[in-house]
Amino acid sequence: MVVLAARTIAWRRPLRVVVILCLLALVLVGCRAGATTPQSTRTPGPGLPRPFQMGVSSVPPEPSDEAYRGAFAFAGQAGEVVLIQRAPPWAEFLPGATISDRTERLTRLERDLAREQGLKLFLMLDPTDPGDRGRLAALPDELRGHDFSDSRIRAAFIAYAKYLALNYKPAYLALGAEVDMFFNRRGDAAFRNFQSLYFEAYDAVKAISPSTLVFPTFQYEDLQGILRTGESTLPGWSLVTRFEPKIDVLAISSFPGFVYRSVAEVPSDYYRQLRGRFQIPIAFVSVGWSSAPREGERFGGEADQASFLRAALAEAEGISAIVFIWYLGRDLTLGPSAGFESLAATGLFDVEGRPKGAWWTWRVYADRPVAAATR
Numbered sequence: 001m002v003v004l005a006a007r008t009i010a011w012r013r014p015l016r017v018v019v020i021l022c023l024l025a026l027v028l029v030g031c032r033a034g035a036t037t038p039q040s041t042r043t044p045g046p047g048l049p050r051p052f053q054m055g056v057s058s059v060p061p062e063p064s065d066e067a068y069r070g071a072f073a074f075a076g077q078a079g080e081v082v083l084i085q086r087a088p089p090w091a092e093f094l095p096g097a098t099i100s101d102r103t104e105r106l107t108r109l110e111r112d113l114a115r116e117q118g119l120k121l122f123l124m125l126d127p128t129d130p131g132d133r134g135r136l137a138a139l140p141d142e143l144r145g146h147d148f149s150d151s152r153i154r155a156a157f158i159a160y161a162k163y164l165a166l167n168y169k170p171a172y173l174a175l176g177a178e179v180d181m182f183f184n185r186r187g188d189a190a191f192r193n194f195q196s197l198y199f200e201a202y203d204a205v206k207a208i209s210p211s212t213l214v215f216p217t218f219q220y221e222d223l224q225g226i227l228r229t230g231e232s233t234l235p236g237w238s239l240v241t242r243f244e245p246k247i248d249v250l251a252i253s254s255f256p257g258f259v260y261r262s263v264a265e266v267p268s269d270y271y272r273q274l275r276g277r278f279q280i281p282i283a284f285v286s287v288g289w290s291s292a293p294r295e296g297e298r299f300g301g302e303a304d305q306a307s308f309l310r311a312a313l314a315e316a317e318g319i320s321a322i323v324f325i326w327y328l329g330r331d332l333t334l335g336p337s338a339g340f341e342s343l344a345a346t347g348l349f350d351v352e353g354r355p356k357g358a359w360w361t362w363r364v365y366a367d368r369p370v371a372a373a374t375r
Contacts (some may be wrong), residue, residue, distance in 0.1 A: 052357025
């Protein structure tokens with residue numbers, strides 16, 4: 001079963017986001033129907049080399065094995081990197097446990113699909129609940145309510161990180177997603193437990209796959225305090241420095257549409273403060289803006305989506321980022337109910353397989369060659 005690839009997703013926001021994540025946790029359980037992919041062949045065109053590799057996530061538009069394969073095919077057309085994000089299958093990596101056939105099959109499948117499409121792997125080991133970043137996700141019954149201070153959880157986290165390093169040899173491996181949100185919900189003592197676990201896992205991964213870049217990710221809007229207070233405050237850069245020297249990349253996720261009503265409200269230098277702050281490369285992970293306008297919601301249609309993407313890519317180039325990953329390749333087929341439209345419609349293609357304006361904006365950059373230093 002191609003199930004785990006959409007286990008956890010980079011949406012950490014209001015309750016409606018939690019619901020969509022719960023649906024996506026079930027997304028790949030052998031259903032029907034497939035997915036179309038861009039028809040054009042990706043060949044670098046003329047133009048100055050771009051400093052960053054480009055990619056999308058492996059989240060498929062609908063719950064089927066065929067659609068999951070299609071998501072990799074789309075990623076192969078869209079860029080050089082594919083993001084796979086999931087919670088650890090804790091029970092399989094506890095001391096004395098056995099790895100399931102399902103996990104091993106999924107590993108082989110994803111490795112093969114990435115190889116077929118010529119994609120680098122960006123893996124994200126995401127242990128916390130998307131709806132409550134202060135709580136661990138998908139724990140077995142006997143560990144419910146436990147945290148990073150539990151020796152069994154720590155052992156399972158490290159064992160799974162080593163499994164990913166050994167079996168995938170990823171170019172990028174995030175150990176923890178949007179960890180600033182965990183800090184804001186659980187406080188310093190719990191965060192220190194995660195930090196110490198991260199350092200152990202970092203060393204374990206590097207011993208197996210020295211070339212893999214290892215780091216946690218941070219939620220950019222939360223880091224600035226905007227999600228919590230509605231106003232920009234001094235960014236929590238001290239949280240980043242707490243991972244030094246064992247942080248290879250400053251990686252952020254960013255969804256400004258949860259804060260700003262339109263692209264016109266987003267500051268023109270929104271990401272510029274990332275430049276020069278740390279002596280490590282910068283990566284944009286799970287960036288998105290919805291194309292679904294809806295009364296009362298903070299999202300502004302296809303034109304706004306394309307405008308945001310154009311500005312974000314330009315800023316990423318201006319600060320010499322090394323990776324830029326747009327969250328969805330194609331909109332999710334979740335139907336018009338329950339207020340999911342604004343979240344499901346961040347794809348570069350719509351549910352019918354039609355390219356949006358953002359896709360052509362994407363192509364302007366994707367068709368440029370990648371700088372030699374970034375390959």
